[in-house]
Amino acid sequence: MANGNFVDYVKIYLRSGDGGPGSAHFYRAKGILKGGPDGGDGGRGGHIILRGNRNLWTLLGFKYRKHTKAGHGGNGSENNRHGADGEDVVLEVPLGTIVRDPETGEVEFEMTEHNEEKILLPGGRGGKGNTFFKSSTNRTPRYAQPGEEGIESWKILELKVLADVGLVGFPNVGKSTLLSVMSAAKPEIANYEFTTLVPNLGMVQYRDGKSFAMADIPGIIEGAHEGKGLGHRFLRHIERNATLLFCIPADADDIGEQYRILLHELQEYNPELLDKPRLLALTRADMVDEELKEMRAGEIPTDLPHLYVSAVTQEGLTELKDILYNMIIVRREADAGRKVSMEEE
Secondary structure, X not given: OOHHHOOOEEEEEXXXXXXXXXXXXXXXXXXXXXXXXXXXXXXXXXXXXXXXXXXXXXXXXXHOOOEEEOOOOOOOEOXXXXXXXOOOEEEEEXXXXXXXXXXXXXXXXXXXXXXXEEEEEOOOOXXXXXXXXXXXXXXXXXXXXXXXXXXXXEEEXXXXXXXXXXEEOOOOXXXXXXXXXXXXXXXXXXXXXXXXXXXXXXXXXXXXXXXXXXXXXXOOOOOHHHOOOOHXXXXXXXXXXXXXXXXXXXXXXXXXXXXXXXHHHHHHHOHHHHXXXXXXXXXXHHHOXXXXXXXOHHHOOOOOOEEEXXXXXXXXXXXXXXXXXXXXXXXXXXXXXXXXXXXXX
């Protein structure tokens, strides 16, 4: 995914359609000069609808379409004919897209299912024709309702990358290299910090045709939860990953301290991130020998499983896939169990 094509934040203007006016018509025919009311209702205005699409990975399309208007409802007419409904506008977005009110910052809803639809802005209701107002005490109503106006509003769309595994680490620790070796993704790789400025996604092929999605999240720096280094833009993508793979170089000055900082940044941004399954990958294993590994064993955190991996020599990659896939399956089963329990309640 080219960096220039990945858009994860847009502010767009939307306007739903006006409802059509009802008709104040009276029936007329040969020999019938004073027929009763037969004015039809106006059609409703078009909705602005959001639809989830699992085949989309970016909000790029909204970069060039920041104003969207739905169609207006048609007028009611004689013979109780109902006006046509205004044309709906369906906006397709990637899974993991949230809709936010630009003034309050409040999250209105999130798209998580393929083909899931939400009415973002409803169209105005059509006006009632004079037939609707006919009664035993009012046989000849000479009025009808105007259509209700549509709604206009600005909305913010934010994308949180949805993946089975998210790579978490400081800049320039080998996350992009690891993703490129484990999947067909081709992220930009260079020997300087912040090479990755947007998330990169790749499908990791596993045994028996199985696969899982892995996301390379841009590097976190200390203070990211306060917005440093575009921290909020990076951290929000971690929220939609089921499993977190912490990446720390095997030759880092202090493995335990780096892990502590990363964990602290996640906790300060959103404490719920610490509830996700975690695994520690000590990257660049080809840079240390067995003796050094033994000497530094005391630096490695003991509250999560770890293994040494190398994208250069392929060390540990098969085992890494096995562990990650098992963690993903356990998480999916737990989520499915919670969903069943909620439905039963």
